[in-house]
Amino acid sequence: MSAPAGGHVAVFVLPDYGHVNPTFEITRHLVERGHRVTYVLTEDYRPAVAAAGAGLVAYDTARRRLGAGHVDADRISELGLDILADTTARVLPAARAGFTGADRPDLILYEFESFVAARILAREWGCPTLQFFPYLASNDQYSLHAEIFDPDSPAVHHGVEEILRVLATVEPDPAAQWAMMAPFDERNLALLPQALQPRGETFDERFTFVGHCLPQRPPAAAWEPPGPDVSVALVSMGTESNDRDSVFRLCADAFSDKDWHVVMTLGRGKTLGADLAAVNIEAHEWLPHLAVLPHAAVLVCHGGMGSILEALYFGRPVVVVPHTPEHVVNGRRLAELGVGRMLPSGDVDPGTLRAVVDELAGDPATMIRVGRLSEQIRAGGGAARAADVVEHLLRARP
Template identity: 75%
Template sequence: MSRHVAFFIFPDYGHVNPTFEVARLLVERGHRVTYVLSPDYGPAVEAVGASLLTFPATRRRLSAAHVDADQITELGLDILGYTTGEVLPAARAGFAADPPDLIVYEFESFVSARILAREWGSATLQFFPYLASNEQWSLHAEIFDPDSPAVHHGVEEILRVLAEVEPDPAAQWAMMAPQDTRNLVLLPRALQPKGETFDERYTFVGHCLPATPPAVTWSPPSPDVAVALVSMGTESNEREHVFHMCAEAFADGAWHVVMTLGRGKRLAAGLSAPSVETHEWLPHLAVLPHAAVLVCHGGMGSILEALYFGRPVVVVPHTPEHLVNGRRLQELGIGRVLPPDELDSASLRAAVDALAHDPQTLRRVAAMQAALRSGGGAALAADVVEQALPATARG
């Protein structure tokens, strides 16, 4: 029976990209899928057969300097502002004649998703494109200081918004829970801190890569030189000094370095070399099969792509979440994290050399690769979405 599924997602590629293969499968199975996203995602949404309900995303980007927890809280308030001012009214109007049977959302979109689910009587399913949270382990607890004035202000603002639809304070706090009654985790349980404590409310499926390889291909210039892929993601690529440091670290030509700098970005004059290849954009999935290691900001999407191909990861964190991710990789022995106070060209090069040439590291990475690939992927994720659909369709 065909149903209507809506994806409410924070407009960031690391959040959105892992859902596309799931959406494609849902459409293939006969369901209608609508994304609530900014207009720039239109071509990708159309490519999987879904529809797009747009709003003008006006949030600010992260700064180029290292971002602390209070700055993340400020960004969260920006998200809350455009949620209440843009997402909620756009979704109410756009879905007025055809409300979704199920809303799939991540925590950054919980305000609009949970409010509208109450209004429409829609079922909900929360997904985690990053480390999940339960009563025993919380990403938010790892990142935020509960005594911070910025955190207190952020919580007060969310409660103020929720009070407009729910007068009971206890119910307002329940609406702020970091998880739902049904949760889809797009990474392997083995990567999740305290993964054994996550109960039947959570389904870990691994990373949901697309079924077809990227249209853009890449091959190394020589089979005799190891390849390192360097990418700082779409939110952290303003950190030009990191790219410069990477160029300096590999200037001796012992590695072939592929850098994705971001749209409109160029490496400063004098830093390019035959062994350093730069692109504004290049799919990770085209390079990683040929690479030995990934150097990245620590976004979970980039990490999972590397692990899918059995590549260790050096994390140069930009935000507290990236630092948590990097520490988890280091704890598991499948990566290294280099915080700002430990980062220079020598430490970066040493970390890459050590990971790429240590047999024990590579064995552990291979085990995580197997766990990720055997998790069920997008097919299992689509099954979970279908199971969350209500027993009867609207109308």
């Protein structure tokens, strides 16, 4: 049975590439099947949204970046207040103006950082919701937030109070307000393999683990590997964590003997200092990792789930130099599975980093474990299966 043509899906997602990018392949599948998709995002995402075949309801953001220094849970809570302020002052008004009358969506697809807007508007519009996780998922048995936040922290208490204050404007019942704050929905998409999920065996039929949402056709890139017998290390600190020049310098020092060829992606507008230039180090503002990873032996990164999944998809081990508490959780999980290592950013030196890279890339047992996880990632169904779940919910609507 085919899904009804013309279903309209609204996507609410934090304006960060690590959150947005995994949705684009799902969108392409939905558009190819005859559905409309409209993102609620900042204007700078318009070209990428259009390339996926979707529309855009745009808003401006005042959200701050993570910054180069140490990021702890309280700092994340502060940034959460920025997101909430964006939600009330910008996202909700833009969405209400952009989706009117017959143009309102038939389904809202959202992630937790956008739950306030998504769940409020779903109540107003009477449409179903589907939550997606571009990072580790949460259920009744496992909570990523509990891993990261101290429930007794004043910053956490303040954040919760502010969210409840906003929810109270649409829901006067305190019990119902708390229900609206649940970290997961009745239907959820986890954009990772279940084997990577802590307590994965406790996740029931409300969760669909699709393995990955990487494009079937990687973006074209003018990059070629240095040679068939050259070991390549890819180094990236993501889009929110790439202000950490000291980590790029650390990596350059770690590979200064030129036994490895190092490819660094630094972030838009950033360059590698002339004092770090070397014949075995190439630095790019941006380069598709999917072009490099098939030829790489290891990924050194901040620990974002998108970067991790890209590496594991191609059977490459990962060294995590974390920037946030979430990255620590991800790095710890990789170590538990024997497919990577985590090196605390404040304590690592070039010699230690290099030793860990050499050990991982040269260990047959590690490569066997990484290969098995890669098979599970590829077998998850990917974006096509995620689109199937969306269509199932579209069929079920009144």
